[in-house]
Amino acid sequence: MKNLFYSGPFEFRMGLERGEPGAFFRAWPRDESLLAKRRQCLAEYPERHNVLLPDGKPLLAEFARMLVDWGVDAGSTALGQAIAPDWLLLKPDAGGMPVLLGGCVCFPSSWAFEEKVGRPLDWIHSIVPTLNERLGEKARNFLVKLSPGQAWLRANWGLTASPELNQHPALGLPGLKPDVGLEGVWFRVERQALVALPETGGILFGIRLEMVPLAKLRENQSARDGLIEALDTMPDKIADYKNLTQARSRLIELLV
Numbered sequence: 001m002k003n004l005f006y007s008g009p010f011e012f013r014m015g016l017e018r019g020e021p022g023a024f025f026r027a028w029p030r031d032e033s034l035l036a037k038r039r040q041c042l043a044e045y046p047e048r049h050n051v052l053l054p055d056g057k058p059l060l061a062e063f064a065r066m067l068v069d070w071g072v073d074a075g076s077t078a079l080g081q082a083i084a085p086d087w088l089l090l091k092p093d094a095g096g097m098p099v100l101l102g103g104c105v106c107f108p109s110s111w112a113f114e115e116k117v118g119r120p121l122d123w124i125h126s127i128v129p130t131l132n133e134r135l136g137e138k139a140r141n142f143l144v145k146l147s148p149g150q151a152w153l154r155a156n157w158g159l160t161a162s163p164e165l166n167q168h169p170a171l172g173l174p175g176l177k178p179d180v181g182l183e184g185v186w187f188r189v190e191r192q193a194l195v196a197l198p199e200t201g202g203i204l205f206g207i208r209l210e211m212v213p214l215a216k217l218r219e220n221q222s223a224r225d226g227l228i229e230a231l232d233t234m235p236d237k238i239a240d241y242k243n244l245t246q247a248r249s250r251l252i253e254l255l256v
Contacts, residue, residue: 004157004189005226009233012134014142014154016194021151022070024085024193024206031084034165039081041106041166048168049106050080051117052089056101059089059202066197066204080104085193086207088113090121091200092144097121098203107165107209109158109188110243129237143203146196151206156190158242159251163211176247182254185214185247187227218255228255 006013041049052060060079067074067083074082088103098121105113116124121140125131146152162173163186176185193206218224231244231252239245 004155005223005230007229010230010235010238012128012131014135014138016142016152016154019151019153019193021066021149021193021195021204022072024151024153024191024208025067025070025083026072028084028208034084035081037165038084038104038106042080042104045168045170048112048114048170050078050104051114052102053118055091056089056103058200059091059101059197059204062197062199062202063087063089063204066195080106084208086209088205088207089197090143090203090205092203093120096144097140098143100124101202103205105207107207108168109156109160109190110167110169112169127241129235129241143194146194146203148196148198151193151195154192154194156192158188159214159244159247160186160188162186163213165209165211175243176251178246178250180247180250180254182215182218183213185251185254187212187214187217214251214254224255228252231255 064074064079072083079087086103086105086107088105089101090098091101092098100117100119100121102117103113121143122132122136125136159176160167161176161180161184164171164173167173189210189212191208191210195204195206197204217227231248234244236245239248244251
């Protein structure tokens with residue numbers, strides 16, 4: 001649970017650390033099961049999960065070449081089915097604002113990827129309370145100045161009533177209720193990697209998903225204490241955005 005919780009009141013943070021891009025995109029031990037789920041998502045609803053605008057094609061080609069350099073064998077399979085992480089491709093516009101040009105997102109956390117393609121980053125983040133005010137300019141400047149050859153790693157977390165990896169809003173999955181039990185909550189972590197695409201001037205954004213039963217997280221005292229503090233100090237509008245308002249008091253009770 002490293003870099004997920006910080007002491008003090010909840011707030012959005014960049015929380016970046018250096019990493020090696022190949023290590024993020026190469027196969028991990030449980031990737032075969034993720035690839036099977038990816039194939040299922042793409043077979044059932046390809047229009048939801050795999051979108052690429054024409055301006056994104058050069059970025060996709062560069063990403064494919066970089067995978068070869070990193071020792072990732074995608075073969076002849078489409079990248080959305082060949083590697084386990086979700087991935088998005090962005091490129092700054094004339095004003096320096098990154099624009100989402102496409103990608104393959106099979107495991108969204110309650111957001112509709114296909115509705116965001118073609119939109120600038122500040123528009124995409126505008127739905128998240130305080131995020132643009134807190135980090136918008138800092139994030140934009142960081143992204144347009146990414147150095148080639150390395151990945152910058154960060155993580156986001158949430159809580160959910162469903163263990164499903166694909167939580168697209170169209171699926172209508174259940175939300176957390178005030179009477180939820182410990183066995184009915186999962187801690188959802190998005191491990192993210194930001195990588196420069198130097199030839200095209202684009203940005204690669206990778207996402208690896210982890211799902212941990214809240215009962216298991218509760219066994220880790222540091223993680224439990226950090227989550228309790230985050231839930232207790234989270235502003236109401238952020239709790240609403242994270243779909244935690246109805247169950248927040250109950251979640252704290254379960255963790256104590």
